[in-house]
Amino acid sequence: MKEFLDTVAAEPKPDFWYGLPHxxxxxxxxxxxxxxxxxxxQIRTLPDDVRDRADQVFRLYAFVLTMLRSQDVMGCALGMHPDEHGGATLSVLTVSTVPTSGANPDAVLLQMMGTGADNGIVPVELPVGTGYLLETERTTVAPTAPPEGQEGPGLGTVWQGTVAIPVPRTSSIITVQLVTASVELADDYRGVLLGIARTVTFDDPAAPEPDPVGDVPGPYGRSPFG
Structure with missing residues (x-):
C-alpha cells in the first residue's frame, strides 16, 4: 500500500500537490x-459474489460525501485493499486546507491540537518542513450496512490519523487525514499516511525541468513521485 501511482493537484486552486498511493x-x-x-x-446488476462488496463501497462513498459537505476538503480518495481473510479493508483519505487569517500557522496549529506534554502529537520531518502527527480512535457512524433489523445506521470504531502541515507563506495549514474501520491495521495505515504526507510539494511535478546548462554538477534528489 506504500507505492504511489498518481500525482494529485489540490482542487480547486493547485497551491500544492500530493501523491496518491496504489x-x-x-x-x-x-x-x-x-x-x-x-x-x-449498475451495482444492482452485479453478480451476487461481488454485489455486497460493491454496495459497501458505494455506501462508504455516500457517507464520505455527506461528511465532507461541511468541510473545506481539497481532495478525497477511497482506498480498497485485500485483507488476509479474502475480503477487503477500506479507508478514506482526505486532504484539506485550514486558513489562519494571517496568523502564524504553527501557533494556531499547536493551539488547535493542544499544548500538553501528553497530547499525543508527534512532530515529523517532511520535505516541505515539520508536520505534526495525531492519532485517535473514536466511535462514529459505520459506513456499512446497518445490522439486520436495525433501521438507523450502525456505529463502529475507526482509526483516524492526521498529519497537519503549517504553511507560513500562505498563512494556512494543510491536513492529510486517513480514516479506516480496520483498527487492527493502524500501524500499516500510519505508514501509508506518513508516506502520503512526505509527497506533499509546492512545486508542480508536471512543470518542465529547468535548463541544466550552467548548473553545478552534482547528485539530484529523487522525486517523491518517481
Whole structure:
C-alpha cells in the first residue's frame, strides 16, 4: 500500500500537490444525482459474489460525501485493499486546507491540537518542513450496512490519523487525514499516511525541468513521485 501511482493537484486552486498511493481512487466530490443513480443501478446488476462488496463501497462513498459537505476538503480518495481473510479493508483519505487569517500557522496549529506534554502529537520531518502527527480512535457512524433489523445506521470504531502541515507563506495549514474501520491495521495505515504526507510539494511535478546548462554538477534528489 506504500507505492504511489498518481500525482494529485489540490482542487480547486493547485497551491500544492500530493501523491496518491496504489489502491486509492480519487472521488468526485460534486457528483450529479444522475451519476449516483447510475452507479446504484449498475451495482444492482452485479453478480451476487461481488454485489455486497460493491454496495459497501458505494455506501462508504455516500457517507464520505455527506461528511465532507461541511468541510473545506481539497481532495478525497477511497482506498480498497485485500485483507488476509479474502475480503477487503477500506479507508478514506482526505486532504484539506485550514486558513489562519494571517496568523502564524504553527501557533494556531499547536493551539488547535493542544499544548500538553501528553497530547499525543508527534512532530515529523517532511520535505516541505515539520508536520505534526495525531492519532485517535473514536466511535462514529459505520459506513456499512446497518445490522439486520436495525433501521438507523450502525456505529463502529475507526482509526483516524492526521498529519497537519503549517504553511507560513500562505498563512494556512494543510491536513492529510486517513480514516479506516480496520483498527487492527493502524500501524500499516500510519505508514501509508506518513508516506502520503512526505509527497506533499509546492512545486508542480508536471512543470518542465529547468535548463541544466550552467548548473553545478552534482547528485539530484529523487522525486517523491518517481
Amino acid at each position: 489502491g486509492y481512487l480519487q472521488l468526485d466530490l460534486q457528483p450529479s444525482p444522475e451519476g449516483i443513480q447510475e452507479v446504484a443501478r
